[in-house]
Amino acid sequence: MFRPIATPDLLPEEHRVYFAPHRRPSGFFNPWHDVPVSSPRDLLRWQFSRSAFAAEKKRRPDLSVISDPLGRLRGLPEACRVMWLGHASVLVQLDGISVLIDPVFGRAGGLMRREVAAPLRPADLPRIDAVMLTHGHMDHLDVASLRAIGRRFGESVRFITPLGLARALPRDCSVRTELDWWQGVSVGGVHVGLVPAQHWHRRGLNDTNRALWGGAVISGSRTIFHSGDTGYFGGFSAIGAALDIDLAILPMGAYEPRWFMAAQHMSPEHSVQALIDLNARHAMAMHWGTFDLTDEPLSHGVDTLLPKILEERGLATDRFAVLQHGDALGVTDGALLRT
Numbered sequence: 001m002f003r004p005i006a007t008p009d010l011l012p013e014e015h016r017v018y019f020a021p022h023r024r025p026s027g028f029f030n031p032w033h034d035v036p037v038s039s040p041r042d043l044l045r046w047q048f049s050r051s052a053f054a055a056e057k058k059r060r061p062d063l064s065v066i067s068d069p070l071g072r073l074r075g076l077p078e079a080c081r082v083m084w085l086g087h088a089s090v091l092v093q094l095d096g097i098s099v100l101i102d103p104v105f106g107r108a109g110g111l112m113r114r115e116v117a118a119p120l121r122p123a124d125l126p127r128i129d130a131v132m133l134t135h136g137h138m139d140h141l142d143v144a145s146l147r148a149i150g151r152r153f154g155e156s157v158r159f160i161t162p163l164g165l166a167r168a169l170p171r172d173c174s175v176r177t178e179l180d181w182w183q184g185v186s187v188g189g190v191h192v193g194l195v196p197a198q199h200w201h202r203r204g205l206n207d208t209n210r211a212l213w214g215g216a217v218i219s220g221s222r223t224i225f226h227s228g229d230t231g232y233f234g235g236f237s238a239i240g241a242a243l244d245i246d247l248a249i250l251p252m253g254a255y256e257p258r259w260f261m262a263a264q265h266m267s268p269e270h271s272v273q274a275l276i277d278l279n280a281r282h283a284m285a286m287h288w289g290t291f292d293l294t295d296e297p298l299s300h301g302v303d304t305l306l307p308k309i310l311e312e313r314g315l316a317t318d319r320f321a322v323l324q325h326g327d328a329l330g331v332t333d334g335a336l337l338r339t
Contacts, residue, residue: 005182005193005217006242015238018196019182027209028164028201032233035200035263037208046260051295053256061299063289069119069326070126075339076330080222082247083328085119087290088140088228090249091126091328095220097190099130101249102140102228103149109138112291115298119326122148130158130187131173134228135213136165136203139291147172160185160192164211168203181214182242191219195239197230199264215239222246222331225278229287231263232270236277247331248280252301252322253288261294268305272313275320282336283320284329 008019020031051057066072073083073093083091088102105118122145131149133141149157150172159166159173166176177185184193194214201211216226217239225239226249239245250271255261266274275283285306289298302322310317321329321336330337 002179002183002185003191005184005195007182011238011241014234015241018235018238022181022212023163028212029209030196030198030233032235033198033263035198035231037200037202038260042260046257049257051257053295053297053300056300057295057297059297061289061297061303063116063298064324065117065119066324066326069328070124072326072339073328076328076337077332080224080246080331081328082224082249082284082331084284084286084323084325086114086116086325088134088226088251088287090226090286092218092224093126094190094218094222094224097129097188097220098127099132099187099190099192099218100125100128100149101132101216101226102134103131103145104139104142105145105148106142108142108291110144112139114290115292116290116325122152125149125152128153128157130160130192132192132216132218132226133159133161133165134197134216134226135162135199136168136201136211137229138203139293140229141165141168141203143168143170146170150174158187162194162212162214165201168211179214180212184217184219189220191217193217193219195225196235197228198233198235199229199231217243219243224331225249225280226286227251227266227274229265232266232274236274240278240280245278245280246282247336248275248278248283249286250274250283251287252285252306253296253298254293255301256295265294268301269309272306272309272315272320276313281334282331285320285322290325
């Protein structure tokens with residue numbers, strides 16, 4: 001049933017740590033750098049410290065939602081098209097198969113309010129063949145959203161999670177597959193897989209790192225990579241050596257303050273470096289503008305930092321696409337297409 005994405009014998013020696021054992025009796029871990037789970041003391045230090053962005057954050061950015069998002073999507077080539085639904089929620093349509101990654105349509109976990117309305121509701125979705133979850137944090141695994149998808153599509157949709165995470169799914173998500181790193185499963189001829197990420201897991205008080213985390217890979221005539229939540233790490237080079245990536249979907253938000261976030265969330269500088277390490281043809285920004293999670297303003301990464309970083313690195317501005325909520329792009333041999 002499972003098919004390996006890559007094996008360590010095909011990669012250079014320095015990449016083999018990303019294939020190392022990553023489970024012990026207490027739970028999963030990152031074998032190259034065990035990310036410390038934030039302590040209550042660190043959380044309080046952050047919450048009661050003065051933010052360098054306090055004044056700037058009072059000025060709200062213009063965050064709009066595309067009207068007729070499905071019309072935009074249908075105006076793109078059917079072979080490979082990608083829609084950003086906000087935060088880390090992405091719809092990938094590849095070779096006639098639709099895969100929804102980390103869908104959240106309302107408040108994350110029922111508590112964290114959206115700054116921008118979801119461009120689609122579960123009832124608006126086109127046919128979904130698979131849902132891929134990168135990890136268990138509330139802003140990526142939302143029970144209400146998954147329940148709605150499960151009720152609408154029934155056994156025709158497969159829910160794919162990292163190891164140990166299927167138990168967090170609601171009962172309505174009846175067809176389930178759990179994956180380890182570098183493992184994938186076929187969905188209608190398209191390969192859906194999990195690769196390493198530098199992160200951690202917790203949904204309750206007593207389940208820290210009891211489930212795995214990772215990045216998502218959707219492969220067919222094109223290859224789409226979604227990093228999930230991750231700190232910057234050498235695994236991007238290993239993933240890039242193993243895969244020929246057309247589009248890397250990388251975070252542009254939730255990165256300040258760095259002393260608190262660096263091990264688990266990338267800065268825009270690190271996301272651009274990840275694009276280079278992955279040797280991906282293009283990138284698309286996610287994980288910004290939807291939920292107010294951290295100190296920086298909602299569009300700080302895409303509006304203030306990204307253009308400067310691309311210029312400093314000598315990269316074309318169209319190498320890293322920034323979409324409005326509900327917008328979509330087509331992925332071709334040499335370019336990203338917009339409607």
